[in-house]
Amino acid sequence: xxxxxxxxxTFDTEEKITLKDAKINEEEAEFIIxxxxxxxxxxxxxxxxxxxxxVTVISVGNEEAEKQLRTALAMGADKAVLINTEDDVEDxxxxxxxxxxxxxxxxxEVDLILAGNVAIDGGSGQVGPRVAExxxxxxxxxxxxxxxxxxxxxxVRDVEGDEEIIETTLxxxxxxxxxxxxxxxxxxxxIMKAKKKPFDELELDDLDLDEDDVMAKTKAIEIxxxxxRGEGKILEGELADQVKxxxxxxxxxxxxx
Amino acid sequence: xxxxxxxxxxVRDGSLRNVSFEAIAAAKAVAEGGxxxxxxxxxxxxxxxxxxxxxxxxxxxxxxxxxxxxxxxxGFAQALLQVIQAEQPEGxxxxxxxxxxxxTPKIAAKLDSGLxxxxxxxxxxxGNIVFTRPxxxxxxxxxxxxxxxxxxxxxxxxxxxxxxxxxxxxxxxKKMAVDVKDLRTIVKExxxxxxxxVDLSEAKIIVSGGRxxxxxxxxxxxxxxxxVLGGAVGASRGACDxxxxxxxxxIGQTGKVVTPDLYIAxxxxxxxxxxxxxxxxxxxxxxxxxxxxxxxxxxxxxxxxDLFEVVPLLIEEFKQLKVNA
Numbered sequence: 001x002x003x004x005x006x007x008x009x010t011f012d013t014e015e016k017i018t019l020k021d022a023k024i025n026e027e028e029a030e031f032i033i034x035x036x037x038x039x040x041x042x043x044x045x046x047x048x049x050x051x052x053x054x055v056t057v058i059s060v061g062n063e064e065a066e067k068q069l070r071t072a073l074a075m076g077a078d079k080a081v082l083i084n085t086e087d088d089v090e091d092x093x094x095x096x097x098x099x100x101x102x103x104x105x106x107x108x109e110v111d112l113i114l115a116g117n118v119a120i121d122g123g124s125g126q127v128g129p130r131v132a133e134x135x136x137x138x139x140x141x142x143x144x145x146x147x148x149x150x151x152x153x154x155x156v157r158d159v160e161g162d163e164e165i166i167e168t169t170l171x172x173x174x175x176x177x178x179x180x181x182x183x184x185x186x187x188x189x190x191i192m193k194a195k196k197k198p199f200d201e202l203e204l205d206d207l208d209l210d211e212d213d214v215m216a217k218t219k220a221i222e223i224x225x226x227x228x229r230g231e232g233k234i235l236e237g238e239l240a241d242q243v244k245x246x247x248x249x250x251x252x253x254x255x256x257x
Numbered sequence: 258x259x260x261x262x263x264x265x266x267x268v269r270d271g272s273l274r275n276v277s278f279e280a281i282a283a284a285k286a287v288a289e290g291g292x293x294x295x296x297x298x299x300x301x302x303x304x305x306x307x308x309x310x311x312x313x314x315x316x317x318x319x320x321x322x323x324x325x326x327x328x329x330x331x332g333f334a335q336a337l338l339q340v341i342q343a344e345q346p347e348g349x350x351x352x353x354x355x356x357x358x359x360x361t362p363k364i365a366a367k368l369d370s371g372l373x374x375x376x377x378x379x380x381x382x383x384g385n386i387v388f389t390r391p392x393x394x395x396x397x398x399x400x401x402x403x404x405x406x407x408x409x410x411x412x413x414x415x416x417x418x419x420x421x422x423x424x425x426x427x428x429x430x431k432k433m434a435v436d437v438k439d440l441r442t443i444v445k446e447x448x449x450x451x452x453x454x455v456d457l458s459e460a461k462i463i464v465s466g467g468r469x470x471x472x473x474x475x476x477x478x479x480x481x482x483x484x485v486l487g488g489a490v491g492a493s494r495g496a497c498d499x500x501x502x503x504x505x506x507x508i509g510q511t512g513k514v515v516t517p518d519l520y521i522a523x524x525x526x527x528x529x530x531x532x533x534x535x536x537x538x539x540x541x542x543x544x545x546x547x548x549x550x551x552x553x554x555x556x557x558x559x560x561x562x563d564l565f566e567v568v569p570l571l572i573e574e575f576k577q578l579k580v581n582a
Contacts (some may be wrong), residue, residue, distance in 0.1 A: 010513040013394040013510065014529045035511070059433060084410065094362070095371050120394050120510060120533075126362040129330075133366035138441035139330065141359045154445075160331045160458060160513070161505025163448040166376050168441055178511035179375060179504055215405075219369025219388065222400040226537065234548075234559040243570040249558055254540045256462070256519040257486075257579070 001148075001170075002108065003044045006101060006115035007072060008129065009065040010034040013120045023223060033068045036116025042183040043146065044114050045076040047058045048153035049152045051148060053111070054078045058104065060097050062086040066199070073194035074186030076257030081200045093216040094122075098130030105135060110171050117142045117175035125175075130178055132173035140166055142177035259291035260408065262348035263340065266297040266309050267356055268318075273297075273305055276352035276412065276460050278312040278419035282479050283412045285313070285420065286379040287348040294318060294344060298336045298435075300326040306430030313420040316429040318344070324437040327444050328356055334363050336435040341368070343433070346407075353411035354458070361411055362465075370407045377416040377537075394510050414459045415516045452507045454490040457506065462488030462519045465508060465535070466516035468495040469524020469545065469564055476502055478568040479523055485575045491515065493531045509534035521571075523564040527552030544568070 011017075012030040019025060033041070044055045055073040056079040059065045069080040083100055085092065105113070115128035125141075132139035145156035145161070148170070155166040158177045186194070204210060235242040235251070250257045266277040277295075284293045295309035295317035306317035320336040337360065337482040341349070349364070351357040353375045365372035377398075378389040385402045388410055392399050403409070458464065464483040466476055476490065483490045491513070492506040508515055510533035520538035525531060527543070527550055535541070536555050543556035544567045555558045560567055 011393065013396060013533065017393050017396040021398075024393065078567050093371060095365070098366065100475060111561060121392060123390075123392055123394070124372075126359050126365065126372055126374060128484045129359065129362035130366040133363045139363075140442055141330075142355070159447075160456075161451040161503070162445050165446040165448070165451060167443045167445050217405045218373055218401050219404045220401050221385075223392070223400050224400075226395070229541075229557070231556055232541075232543075232553060232556040232559055234553065234561060239562050239566055240570055241561070242562070243567060243574050246558055246560060247571070247574045250519065250540070250542070253580070254557065256520070257575075 001048065001051050001111045003053060003055045004105065004108070004110060004113045005037070005040050005055060005057045005072070005077065006043045006056050006131065007037045007059045007068060008034040009059060009068040010119055010121040017222065017225065019220065019225060031064070031068070034116050034119045034131055036118055036176050036178070036185040037170060038097045039178070039180045040114035040116055041072045041075055041077060042181045043176060045217040046181065047112070047146070047148065056081060056167065058083065058101065060085055060100050069199070070194050071186055074190040075184055075195045076190065079153065079198040079200070081202065083202050083207070085204060088211050089214060091216055091219060092214065093098055093218045094124050094130060094255035096214040097216045098127050098134060100204070100209065101127070101131045102134035103209055104202070105131070110135070110137070112170060113173040115173065116174050117177050120145070128173055128175040137171045137173055138168055139175070140168065141175045143174045144177050144179040146174060258289055260288050260347035261292045261294065261344065262288040262350060262566070263344060263346045264293060264295050264309070264314060265337070265349070265351035265357070266295050266305065267352050267354060268297065268299050268302055268305060270519045273308050274352065274354070274456070275419065276354060277309065278415040279414065279417040280350045280352055280412050281309065281312050281314055282417050282420050283410070284348065284350045286381070287350065287408050289381065291347070296320060296337065296340050296345070298325055298333050303430055303432050304416070310428040310430065311422050311424060311426050313423065313426065314428070316431070317430050318433050320433050320435045322435050325442065327447070329440050329442055329444060330359055330363060331440045331442065332437045333360050334367070335437050337364055338367060339435045340433065348408040351411050353380050355414045357411045361409070365409055366424050368407060370409050370445070372406060373401050373403065373410040376410045376412045390501070391537065395514065395537050396510070396533070413514070413516070450503055455487065457489045457491055457513055458515060460489035460517050462486045463491045463515055463517045463520045464488055464523065465491035465493065465525060466496050466501070466523050467493040467525030467531070468499060470496055470501055473501050478565065479570065482568055482572050482575070485572055485579070493525045495526070495528070495530070521550050523568060525552050526550050527555065543549070
């Protein structure tokens with residue numbers, strides 16, 4: 001089975017976020033594999049181990065994404081592809097990324113594509129479904145389970161806490177939701193092996209695309225931090241009095257009751 | 258510039274979700290005086306059209322087919338594309354719900370369009386419609402505009418104030434029989450895991466529990482408090498991981514993102530993973546035994562104490578308030 005995983009290098013949002021020159025300050029920030037993409041990598045490896053085949057991880061980004069792709073290889077993926085857009089794309093959006101990924105995948109023999117259901121930095125959740133649509137294959141988003149039997153696939157989809165049991169067939173794209181699996185940590189031998197696994201680096205030229213073909217359809221015009229919350233009020237006194245005071249405050253000051 | 262804007266109405270359990278009306282307000286902002294057309298997709302849904310009119314849609318199209326009883330990506334995309342084809346809108350607004358998140362990227366790709374997801378505010382500035390949306394798990398915001406063609410966005414529930422309902426308002430609700438074929442995914446079964454009652458993502462009040470709740474039974478007082486307040490119950494990842502409640506209740510970076518008017522955090526330490534899902538709530542109350550708990554840093558009001566003492570007192574106090582009201 002030919003399995004592809006779409007992977008994004010993201011800012012670790014557990015970090016403190018500051019602005020520098022009106023942009024998110026990335027100096028000294030930790031970068032990670034987008035956590036939802038990590039579920040996708042883990043599931044791809046497990047499916048390959050069960051059904052045979054090969055797992056290729058792909059990322060669109062700059063050369064720094066090599067680190068996250070190597071981590072996926074160390075987890076057990078077989079090949080990695082970095083589509084380096086640093087010189088060609090200044091402010092891409094989901095339209096841009098999806099078009100590039102679809103162009104790369106178009107002539108490949110694809111059985112299954114896995115992606116995260118959302119990236120924790122941009123948070124739009126568009127790229128997976130867009131890629132599937134551009135390739136003309138079906139997709140199922142936010143899955144928590146997948147079983148493959150020949151070309152038939154059964155998935156469990158999380159729908160705001162409820163579950164849908166969905167039947168479909170390969171080729172297919174799915175996006176991973178929390179609960180799909182517990183991603184493994186790369187082992188030391190895995191890390192050593194990853195250094196020797198195939199790693200391709202491409203640019204837009206190699207896909208016969210130019211800048212204009214992937215020009216973003218949206219543009220960020222301002223980034224700002226949420227207003228700091230006012231100093232909270234810690235109540236004091238007997239518990240029963242505190243509770244009375246709280247209810248009054250919610251009613252009269254906060255006006256939410 | 259006046260624009261014709263489609264608004265997707267979303268049906269759940271036989272009625273329209275609130276976010277559909279919030280989307281009408283968003284569509285009005287985008288339309289700038291142009292026509293706002295509600296679209297409801299399903300099997301026998303035209304009777305719901307009136308409700309969208311009362312919330313100030315100018316007219317409604319009910320795109321109907323027996324195969325649209327249950328949401329499927331292909332079925333709903335085919336239906337919406339037929340409406341788009343017939344109406345040629347200049348804007349489309351949907352809710353940023355499971356359905357909106359699943360459907361809109363496909364439509365955007367099909368139309369070769371941009372899409373701005375998860376919008377929390379809309380304004381007109383410098384001749385552009387400017388969309389505000391959270392990024393980096395709600396720790397920052399961006400303002401984004403469309404630079405080419407259609408204006409297409411999804412709005413996060415509970416953020417945009419819906420238009421005032423006008424019970425006397427009337428308007429055209431037109432049925433449109435749509436073709437649906439070759440569905441490539443089939444929903445065999447829907448397993449309902451969320452409790453009946455208030456939808457977490459649309460709740461105005463949420464009572465949420467963390468590890469401090471200690472057990473599944475420990476959630477009982479929280480459920481009662483939520484019931485008294487007409488709110489929903491949520492949980493932190495810690496409480497879900499510990500098996501105290503179902504993952505369907507989880508609020509956080511993984512889990513649901515909520516922005517209620519009032520968020521009452523009980524026995525929640527306030528890990529960043531959790532804050533990402535609730536820190537944009539309008540008013541936050543923290544109840545925790547540990548005065549050093551991080552949750553107090555985002556709380557508007559805090560009580561340092563045992564939730565099993567505080568929550569029952571709160572229930573009594575709110576009950577009293579109801580009696581007096």
